[in-house]
Structures are given as structure tokens and as C-alpha cells.
Amino acid sequence: MQNVDAINLENIKEEAPVNYLTNGFTLRSWLLTKDHKRIAIMYLLSISVFFMLGGLYASAIRLELLTPASDLLESGTYNKVFTQHGVIMVFLFLIPAIPAVLGNFLIPLMIGAKDLAFPRINLLSLYIYWIAGALIVFALLQGGVDTGWTFYTPYSTTFSNSYVMLVGLGVFVNGFSSILTGLNFIVTIHTMRAPGMTWFRLPLFVWAQYATSLVMILGTPVIAITVLLLALERLVGIGIFDPAIGGDPILFQHLFWFYSHPAVYIMILPGMGVISELISNFSRKKIFGYEFIAFSSIAIAVFGFLVWGHHMFVSGQSIYAGLVFSFLTMVVAIPSAIKVFNWSATLYKGSISYDTPMLYGLFFLGLFMIGGLTGLFLGSVGLTVHLTDTYFIVAHFHYVMVGGQVLAYLGGIHYWWSKMTGKIYSEFWGKISAMLVFVGFNLTFFPQFILGYLGMPRRYASYPPEFQVLNIFSTAGASILGIGLTLPVIYLTYSFFFGAKASANPWMHPGLEWRTSSPPPTENFDVPPVVTWEAYEFGEESGLDIEGARKSVVAPTV
Amino acid sequence: MMIMQQNTWIPLFPEQASTFAGDVDLLYFYLIAISAFFTIGIVAAIFFFVVKYREREAFATPKEIHGSIALETLWSIIPFIISMTVFLGGAIVYYNQYRVPDEAMDVYVVGKQWMWKIQHATGQREINELHVPVGRKVKLTMTTEDVLHDFFIPAFRTKMDVVPGRYTTMWFEATKPGKYHLFCAEYCGLNHSGMGGWVYVMEQRDFDNWLAGNVSGQTPVEAGRDLFENKLGCASCHQGGKDQRGAVLEGIFGKEVKFTNGQSAIVDDAYLRESILNPGAKIVEGYQPIMPTFKGQVTEEQLVQLIAYIKSLSGDAGTTSQTAATAAPKASPEAAANSNMPSSETKGGN
Ligand SMILES: [Cu+2]
Ligand SMILES: [Cu+2]
Numbered sequence: 068m069q070n071v072d073a074i075n076l077e078n079i080k081e082e083a084p085v086n087y088l089t090n091g092f093t094l095r096s097w098l099l100t101k102d103h104k105r106i107a108i109m110y111l112l113s114i115s116v117f118f119m120l121g122g123l124y125a126s127a128i129r130l131e132l133l134t135p136a137s138d139l140l141e142s143g144t145y146n147k148v149f150t151q152h153g154v155i156m157v158f159l160f161l162i163p164a165i166p167a168v169l170g171n172f173l174i175p176l177m178i179g180a181k182d183l184a185f186p187r188i189n190l191l192s193l194y195i196y197w198i199a200g201a202l203i204v205f206a207l208l209q210g211g212v213d214t215g216w217t218f219y220t221p222y223s224t225t226f227s228n229s230y231v232m233l234v235g236l237g238v239f240v241n242g243f244s245s246i247l248t249g250l251n252f253i254v255t256i257h258t259m260r261a262p263g264m265t266w267f268r269l270p271l272f273v274w275a276q277y278a279t280s281l282v283m284i285l286g287t288p289v290i291a292i293t294v295l296l297l298a299l300e301r302l303v304g305i306g307i308f309d310p311a312i313g314g315d316p317i318l319f320q321h322l323f324w325f326y327s328h329p330a331v332y333i334m335i336l337p338g339m340g341v342i343s344e345l346i347s348n349f350s351r352k353k354i355f356g357y358e359f360i361a362f363s364s365i366a367i368a369v370f371g372f373l374v375w376g377h378h379m380f381v382s383g384q385s386i387y388a389g390l391v392f393s394f395l396t397m398v399v400a401i402p403s404a405i406k407v408f409n410w411s412a413t414l415y416k417g418s419i420s421y422d423t424p425m426l427y428g429l430f431f432l433g434l435f436m437i438g439g440l441t442g443l444f445l446g447s448v449g450l451t452v453h454l455t456d457t458y459f460i461v462a463h464f465h466y467v468m469v470g471g472q473v474l475a476y477l478g479g480i481h482y483w484w485s486k487m488t489g490k491i492y493s494e495f496w497g498k499i500s501a502m503l504v505f506v507g508f509n510l511t512f513f514p515q516f517i518l519g520y521l522g523m524p525r526r527y528a529s530y531p532p533e534f535q536v537l538n539i540f541s542t543a544g545a546s547i548l549g550i551g552l553t554l555p556v557i558y559l560t561y562s563f564f565f566g567a568k569a570s571a572n573p574w575m576h577p578g579l580e581w582r583t584s585s586p587p588p589t590e591n592f593d594v595p596p597v598v599t600w601e602a603y604e605f606g607e608e609s610g611l612d613i614e615g616a617r618k619s620v621v622a623p624t625v
Numbered sequence: 626m627m628i629m630q631q632n633t634w635i636p637l638f639p640e641q642a643s644t645f646a647g648d649v650d651l652l653y654f655y656l657i658a659i660s661a662f663f664t665i666g667i668v669a670a671i672f673f674f675v676v677k678y679r680e681r682e683a684f685a686t687p688k689e690i691h692g693s694i695a696l697e698t699l700w701s702i703i704p705f706i707i708s709m710t711v712f713l714g715g716a717i718v719y720y721n722q723y724r725v726p727d728e729a730m731d732v733y734v735v736g737k738q739w740m741w742k743i744q745h746a747t748g749q750r751e752i753n754e755l756h757v758p759v760g761r762k763v764k765l766t767m768t769t770e771d772v773l774h775d776f777f778i779p780a781f782r783t784k785m786d787v788v789p790g791r792y793t794t795m796w797f798e799a800t801k802p803g804k805y806h807l808f809c810a811e812y813c814g815l816n817h818s819g820m821g822g823w824v825y826v827m828e829q830r831d832f833d834n835w836l837a838g839n840v841s842g843q844t845p846v847e848a849g850r851d852l853f854e855n856k857l858g859c860a861s862c863h864q865g866g867k868d869q870r871g872a873v874l875e876g877i878f879g880k881e882v883k884f885t886n887g888q889s890a891i892v893d894d895a896y897l898r899e900s901i902l903n904p905g906a907k908i909v910e911g912y913q914p915i916m917p918t919f920k921g922q923v924t925e926e927q928l929v930q931l932i933a934y935i936k937s938l939s940g941d942a943g944t945t946s947q948t949a950a951t952a953a954p955k956a957s958p959e960a961a962a963n964s965n966m967p968s969s970e971t972k973g974g975n
Contacts, residue, residue: 143815215812221789222772222814226738310790316773317788350678351685356692381775382786383793386723390716397708401701408700409692411667414674418685421675429675433668440660447711449718450652453782456775456810520653521639522779524810527818531806536635575684606686613684 086489086586101186102589106193107172108487111480113193114168115556117159117200122552124152129511129545132538137528145528146213147229153216154234158241159200161472162330165337166248166283167196169479170276172487174252176580176587177270179261179596184254192247199241206233215526217327220308220319224300232301239294242287245333249283252276261579263598270578270602271347271360275340278364282329282336282371290326293319317382324375332371334468336364338431338475339406345428345478346410348574350417353603356409363402370399380451389448396446403439407432423497427478430505434470438463441516459519462512470508477504477555484559485569489586492562496554503551510544575616577609578602642801642826643781648718650782655714659707722783725796729764732757733845733929736767736774736787739816741807742926746933747836748844753822755807757799758832764796766894770925775811778824784810792894799826849934852927857919859931871916872909878939883910897932 087104090096097105127148131139140148171189175182183189206212212234214223223231256277260269297319299305306312308319339360347354354360376384376392410432419425441463445451454460484492514537523534530538572581577600583592600609607613641647678687731746732755743751757763767776767787776795777784780803785795809820827835843851854860862871882896883889885908890896899906901923904916923931 137818142818146812146815146817213814217812219773219812222812226772226814316790350687351680352687353689353691355690356697359692359697381784383788383791386720389719389723393715393719394712397712398705400708401705404704405697405701407667408696411671411674412696414671414678416687416690417674417678418680418682418687419675419678420680429671432671433664436664436667437660440656440663443659443708443711444653444656446708447652447656447715449715449720449722450649450656451715452719452722452784453649453779456777456784517637521636522777522806522808524777524808524818526812529818533636604689605684613686617683 085588086584087589088489088586090589099190101182101190103171103175103183103186103189104487104587104589104591106189107168109193110163110167110171110196111487113197113200114160114164117155118164119556120204121152121155121160122549124148124155125545126549128152129542131528132530133542135530135532135535140528142528143213146215146526147211149526150212150215151207154203154212154238156468157216157330157334158238159196159203161334161468162241162245163196163248164472164476165341165479166252166276166279166333167192167244169272169341169476169483170248170252170279170337173483173580174255174273174276175259176486176583176591177273177578178256178259178264179579179592179598180255180259181591183251184259185251188247189251192244192251195240195244195247199237199244202237202240203234206230206237209233217323218294218297218319219323220297220300220314220316221311224297225309225311232298235294235297239291242291245283245287249280249287252280253284261596261598264579267358267361268598268600268602269361271343271354271357271364272337272340274361275336275343275364278368279333279336279340281365282333282368286326286329286333286372289322290330293322293326296322317379317384320379320382321375324378325372328375328378329368329371331464331467332367334472336367338472339364341475341479341482342410342428342431344578345424345482346413347603348482348576349422349425349428350414350419351605352413352417353601353605354409355412355415356405357602359405360409363405366402367399370395370402374399377446377448377451380448381455393446393448397443400439400442400446403435407436407439422481423492423494423501424478424482426498426501426505427474427481430501431471431474431478434466434474434505434508438466438470441466453522454519456524457519458515458523458525461525462515462519465512465515469512474504477501480555480559483580484562485573486580486585486587488563488566489569489584490562490566491569491573492566493558496558500551500554500558503547503554505551507544507547507549507551511541511548512544514538514540514544572611575605575611575613577604577611639782640780640801640803640805641782642799642803642805643778643783644798644800645718645722645782646780646800648721652711652714652718656711659711722795725764725794726762729762729796730757731933732763732765733926733933734765734767734776734787735925735929736769736771736776736809736813736820738771738814739809739820741774741776741809741820741822744845744926744929745836746845748847749836749839753807754825755822756825756827756832756835758829759799759802759826761829762796762798764794766929767793767795768925768929772813773811774809774813774820777808777810778805779808780805781824786811792898799824802826802828802831845930845933846937848927849930849932849937852923852931853934857923857931862916870913872912874935875938876940878936880939884908885910894932897935898928901928901931 087102097109100106127140131137131145137145209230212229212231214227214231256273296307300307300309300314304312306314308314308316310316343354343360374392374396376388377396380389445454445460445463481497518534518537521534523530569585571584574581579596582596641650733744735742741753743755765776767785768791769787769789771789774787775784776787781797781799783795783797785793787793803826805824805826807822807824809817813820862869863874877892880892881889882892902918902920904918905914908914
């Protein structure tokens with residue numbers, strides 16, 4: 068479907084004389100840009116760097132766990148390695164990935180705006196993110212941190228001799244980047260929609276970003292406060308969390324998870340938004356139950372704030388707290404289930420093609436479903452007493468975060484690549500890498516469910532020998548996964564420089580982001596768009612020259 | 626050793642060795658069944674759609690299907706009902722684990738980077754090992770000298786965080802003699818993965834022999850009395866009859882105590898702990914706030930002993946440990962009679 072050249076909207080020039088990428092080549096023109104698209108590209112590059120760094124740590128973990136003894140890394144080093152893997156992946160990759168890259172690039176295009184509401188603040192968010200990243204990397208170079216990404220007290224305040232404060236400062240600073248991005252998105256979506264772009268004509272990706280932004284601005288201040296309290300105790304010695312000086316270690320867990328559970332939704336909601344776009348586009352149908360998908364995002368955002376206690380079932384909280392949090396956790400699972408059913412139903416009587424982004428979309432459905440269902444295991448309080456703090460948890464959240472968010476992110480990057488760069492990547496390598504990722508991922512993480520039920524605790528540098536076979540599977544899977552994730556870096560970069568030129572609307576999709584040239588001009592649209600069609604109206608009513616496009620398809624793909 | 630024998634090449638399932646294990650596993654299988662049902666159902670549907678409705682013409686525009694309220698209701702309600710059964714199942718299992726039965730045998734656990742110090746009510750002490758009899762309810766009262774830890778026995782399907790500055794409790798009843806992993810499941814720094822050991826479940830007779838072979842000096846109650854009367858000098862205020870300066874400690878455990886500020890509380894482990902470490906926080910009605918703080922002067926283990934002693938002054942808690950303590954020596958002649966069998970079992974486990 069990628070070689071279509073024709074499109075009949077008069078106002079799209081196939082080759083804009085100057086697009087956002089060619090509008091200035093100096094470093095200054097990038098570093099001082101107010102263009103949301105350039106900012107998105109800079110995020111894309113930075114996030115990829117951190118993803119690779121986090122991936123290197125992951126490889127070290129998997130290699131160490133190949134044998135039961137802690138031989139490759141001694142346990143002190145291992146503790147730092149898994150901590151840094153977590154900190155980098157969560158704070159510098161998963162949280163910003165889809166909002167800062169795809170959200171930044173697409174929200175103004177999708178709603179027909181010239182830019183975000185506050186372009187300068189948008190640039191500021193990027194700089195804040197860089198400062199946070201620099202602080203964290205600096206801490207790593209100094210010797211790193213060994214508290215686990217959860218920074219549980221009193222270990223983090225009184226006992227750890229590592230660079231807790233520096234990393235804490237990084238996390239603190241990074242929060243402001245999230246808050247500002249969230250604020251920017253909310254204001255933009257409220258005030259800058261093109262004429263005719265009503266709320267229920269918004270692409271579901273925008274709805275998901277809206278819900279995510281809500282969680283970002285409501286939840287992130289809490290982690291900022293928590294880190295501040297941690298600093299007060301560690302630096303000044305005020306007893307807040309350490310019982311030796313009059314504090315309460317469980318208080319820290321409440322504060323930490325009050326942010327970090329909703330943060331799980333910051334990490335997955337945007338991915339759900341991407342999947343809605345992918346499934347709909349590649350079955351060429353309006354998403355089944357549009358309103359239900361839209362509102363389930365909001366429901367998840369709201370209920371997500373009420374379930375933090377499910378991380379603390381064995382912390383010594385009361386039986387009533389345990390039961391209430393278990394109940395609410397069951398409730399918050401329903402909106403996610405509704406989404407999965409609606410996505411699957413969208414395929415019914417569609418016209419389905421399996422380009423690379425759709426492969427990612429379908430794989431997402433499978434992996435996210437397993438991630439969600441194993442969430443039920445962990446929400447069931449009697450069962451989770453056995454499962455918590457074991458590899459079952461590790462497997463569960465990797466299914467949601469990697470199988471969910473990372474796959475959605477990759478699917479999204481492939482899907483909008485032609486829009487972002489104006490180039491076409493190799494479909495062959497795209498499919499190969501998607502399949503490697505899927506196989507490698509399952510081989511890595513499925514055995515960890517079994518390990519967890521057997522009782523292998525997480526964060527263990529060494530383990531009893533009877534767990535070795537399953538760990539070998541896991542490490543083998545990780546190497547396949549590693550290859551699968553490295554390939555896109557190569558073929559996407561290659562296509563950026565040497566790829567064939569992409570057309571404005573290779574998918575013949577009615578969305579506004581496809582009704583401007585690829586890559587778009589700095590101002591996004593040559594003529595301000597007016598929306599007269601419904602969301603996901605794939606027929607001619609939305610003004611697309613489907614017939615013309617069909618004729619110019621050189622050879623149908625797949 | 627037991628675990629090793631049962632291992633196939635790839636272990637899939639941990640041993641069941643406590644009364645909880647069956648229930649927890651049942652819940653686990655129930656959830657696996659639900660998961661398999663939904664996963665297979667949806668994956669099959671997706672496969673079917675993806676093949677049946679594959680693209681036949683470029684840029685086709687299939688007829689729009691807007692959605693269906695009936696379907697949406699159906700697939701909201703059914704998952705909700707199923708999730709409620711999962712919730713209820715979990716709640717029942719949890720309730721059993723949470724409620725410690727009264728008649729349970731007391732064991733005290735103190736975690737410390739990176740070892741488990743265990744003390745039996747009968748005086749035996751162990752490090753990174755816990756010996757318990759089969760078929761008897763055991764209650765662990767746990768705390769730590771430093772950071773968080775977690776006492777985890779996979780074969781018993783139970784675990785509990787160990788929190789500095791407070792007591793947490795867990796209980797179990799082992800059902801099968803053997804040797805089972807003990808892990809620390811809450812990250813606690815450098816040697817977290819080394820902070821484990823073994824739980825030995827023994828037949829009652831073997832356990833009695835083990836007790837007899839390990840009688841070590843004082844029981845917690847005796848050690849507590851020693852601290853109370855001699856080493857820490859609590860007795861100077863708390864003993865002496867009518868005109869003693871300190872509050873009466875006899876018979877207070879489990880009873881209500883009134884404070885000078887008008888509030889009141891039930892005396893339990895946590896309250897006794899606070900009274901010793903931070904006596905100024907709550908002043909008992911009718912007394913002066915003269916008790917000095919003992920924070921920093923008693924170790925966690927000594928605290929456990931003091932509390933055990935104060936509890937023994939209230940009868941119940943005291944009598945159980947008293948009888949257990951006297952039961953141990955009684956077992957010793959038998960132990961001598963058939964010493965070879967059980968002791969080799971214990972040693973072999975190591
Ligand atoms: Cu959570
Ligand atoms: Cu530990």
C-alpha cells in the first residue's frame with residue numbers, strides 16, 4: 068500500500084518546497100526551534116539513546132542470570148545494573164516515549180493546528196528532560212545507584228552508599244518535563260482544534276493522550292514531593308521514613324505508589340491510543356465502539372489513582388486495605404478488557420492488510436492480553452501473597468510495558484515514519500524484525516511466570532540451581548529480542564538517508580495528519596483545514612480520491 | 626533434598642507443603658483456566674478475521690459498523706462477574722492467611738542484613754534455618770534491625786514483609802516433612818540474594834528430639850526476666866508491690882489501658898514496644914512520666930525477649946512457653962534412646 072502518489076486534495080503540494088526538516092540546517096535552528104515536529108525528532112533521538120543504554124543493562128542482567136552463581140557480576144554490581152535498567156527504562160524511556168515523540172509530532176497535525184499551544188514551553192520540556200537525563204547519566208558515571216527503581220526506605224535514605232540523591236534529583240527534574248508536556252497537550256486539545264474537529268471526531272490517539280496528560284499533571288507532583296521528603300531525610304536527617312529517627316517506612320511506599328501506579332497508565336495509555344489507530348487503519352474501518360474506547364481511557368486514568376495499595380499487600384497493611392485495593396484492582400481491569408474486545412471486533416468484516424505496523428498491532432493485542440490477565444492473578448490478594456516480589460511480577464509488567472507500550476511505540480514509529488521523514492523503510496526487514504521481537508519477547512518473559520510461581524524472588528544476583536533451565540530460556544529469548552530491536556535502528560536510519568520518497572497519504576487515511584505533505588511544512592498545513600467528515604471515514608465522503616489511488620498502486624502489497 | 630528428588634528437567638510447579646498451598650494453587654489454576662479461555666478465544670477470533678477479511682482490493686472501504694450497545698454491555702458485565710469471583714476467591718484465601726490462630730506455637734524472627742535470626746519460645750536459636758514440626762500451627766513474629774526484608778517460603782505459598790520499627794506476623798501449618806527454601810523477597814541491599822536458608826519440617830517426634838538436642842540456655846521469657854530484673858533495671862520501678870513507681874505490668878496484656886490524656890488502647894506487642902522505646906508518647910493514668918527511654922539500649926532481640934516476659938506476666942502467653950520449655954527436657958531421654966535416626970536426618974539436610 069505504500070507507493071500511492073495521487074491524492075486529490077488540491078491544497079496538498081506533493082513536494083513542499085521547504086518542509087520542516089529542510090527549514091534550516093544549523094544546530095541553532097534545531098536547538099532553538101519552536102516547531103513541535105523538530106522537538107519530537109530531538110526527543111526521538113534522545114529517547115532512542117536511553118533505550119539502548121537501558122537495553123545494555125538488560126543484557127548484562129540476562130547474562131549474569133545465565134548461571135546460578137553470581138559470577139559474571141558480583142552482587143553489588145548486579146544490584147546497580149538492575150536499578151539503572153529500571154530507572155532509565157521507566158523514567159527516561161517508557162514515560163516520555165509515546166507522548167513526547169508521537170504525541171508531540173502528531174497532536175497538532177491530527178487536530179489541524181499549527182503547533183502546540185505553548186511552543187516555548189514545549190522546548191523547555193525537552194531541555195528539562197535533557198537535564199534530568201544528564202543528571203542520571205552523571206550519577207551512573209560516578210558509580211551509580213543500588214536501591215532498585217522503587218527507592219524503598221529506609222534502605223535508600225539511611226543505608227545505601229550509592230548516588231541516590233543525584234538520581235533522585237534526576238527523577239524530580241524529569242517530573243517537570245512530564246507536567247509541562249501534559250499541560251501543553253491538554254490546553255492544545257481544548258483550544259486549538261480546527262473548525263469542524265469536534266471532540267467525537269478526534270482520533271482515539273488524541274483521546275488517549277488527553278487521558279495520559281491528566282494523569283501526568285495530577286500524579287507527577289506526588290513523586291516530586293516524595294523525592295523531596297527522601298532528600299530531607301537523607302541530607303538533613305529529618306525523620307520521615309526511617310523508624311530509627313521516628314519515621315515510617317510504609318509511608319514512603321504509599322507516596323511512591325500513589326504516583327507510580329498511575330505512572331503505569333502514563334506508560335500504557337498512549338500505547339493503547341496508537342493501537343486504536345493501527346487497527347482501524349489496517350482494517351480500513353472505523354474503530355468498533357469508538358465512544359467506549361475513548362471513555363475507557365478516561366476511566367482508566369481516574370480509577371488508576373485508587374489502586375496503589377495493590378503493590379503493598381504484604382507490607383503489613385491491614386486486611387481491610389488489602390481487600391479494598393484488591394476489589395478496586397479488579398474494577399480497573401474492566402476498561403482494559405473492553406478495549407481489547409473492541410479492537411478485536413474492529414477486524415470483523417474489515418479489509419485487513421498486514422504491513423509492519425499492523426504486525427506490531429496484532430502482536431500487541433496478544434501480549435497485552437497476557438499482561439492484563441496476569442494482572443488479575445496479582446490483583447487477587449490471596450494469590451499475590453505468594454506471587455509478589457517474585458519473577459511473576461517481573462514477567463507481568465514486562466508483558467504490559469514491553470509487550471504493550473514498546474510494541475505500540477514501534478508500531479507507531481513505523482506507521483508514521485513516512486510522515487515524519489518523508490521516506491519509505493524496507494517492509495521486508497520491518498516484518499522480520501517485528502517477528503523476531505515477538506518470538507524473542509515471549510521466550511524471554513514467559514518462562515519468568517513459571518519461575519515466579521516456583522518462588523524465584525526478583526532482584527536476585529544468584530539463585531538456586533533448579534531455576535537455571537528456565538533462566539537459560541529467558542536469556543536465549545533476550546538475545547533474539549535484542550536482535551529484533553536493533554534491526555529497526557539500522558533499517559530506519561538507512562531509509563532516512565537512502566529510502567524512496569513517501570507520498571503524502573500512503574494509507575489513504577482520512578485523518579488530518581495525512582492531508583499534508585510528507586514531511587509536513589513547518590506550519591503543518593498550507594491552508595488551514597476544515598473538517599467535514601467523521602473520524603475514520605475511509606470512503607470517498609471524506610474527500611479522498613480512492614479510485615485514483617487504486618490506479619496508481621504499482622503492485623498491491625501482501 | 627526433598628525438592629531435588631522431585632525435580633524434573635524443567636520444574637513447573639513448586640512443592641505443596643502447607644495447608645495454604647492447596648487453596649493458593651486452586652486459585653492459580655482457576656486463573657490459568659480463565660486466562661486460557663480468553664486468550665485462546667480472542668486469538669482464534671483474530672486469526673479467523675485476519676484470514677477471512679484480508680485485503681482483497683487496495684483501499685477498500687468496508688461497510689461501517691458503528692458498534693453495539695448489547696455487545697459492549699455483555700463484554701463489560703461478563704468480565705466484571707468473572708473478576709468478582711477471582712476477587713472473592715483471593716479474599717477468602719487471604720483471610721485465612723491473615724488471621725493467626727490463637728493456639729499457634731510462637732517463633733520470633735529478626736532480620737538483619739543479610740541473615741535471619743530465629744528464636745524459639747523454648748529457647749533454641751537458629752540462623753538462616755527454621756525447624757518446625759509437621760501438622761502444628763506456627764506463628765512468626767518478625768521485625769528487623771535495619772532495612773525491609775521479606776520472609777518467603779514458596780513451598781508454603783506465603784510470605785510477609787519484615788519492617789523496621791514494628792512487628793509483622795505470619796503463620797502457617799506445614800503438612801509434609803522435608804527441606805524447603807527460605808528466601809528474602811524484599812530487596813535489602815548488597816547480599817539480598819544470599820539472605821536465605823532452609824525450613825526443615827519434621828515429624829513431631831523428630832522435632833522434639835531436635836529441641837532436646839539444642840536446648841540452649843534461656844527461653845525468651847527467661848532471658849526477658851533476666852533483662853528486666855538485672856541487666857536493664859526495669860524491676861527497680863516495676864516491682865515492689867503497692868508503692869512501686871512504675872505501672873503494674875502483671876495481667877495487662879490484651880486488656881485496655883487508660884492514659885492521662887483521656888485516650889486508651891489495648892495492650893499488644895506494638896504497644897509494649899512503644900512503651901519501652903518511647904515511654905513519653907502515652908502516659909498511663911495515675912503515674913508520673915518518669916520512665917526513661919530505652920531506645921538504642923536494647924537490641925531487637927532483647928526487645929522481643931522483654932515483651933515475651935511481660936506477656937508471661939499475664940498468664941496465657943506465659944504458660945504456653947512455660948509448658949513448651951518444660952516439655953523439651955522431657956523429650957531428651959527418648960532422644961538419647963533413638964538418637965541416630967532423627968539427628969542424621971537433620972544433619973543430612975545441611
Ligand atoms: Cu499498580
Ligand atoms: Cu533481602
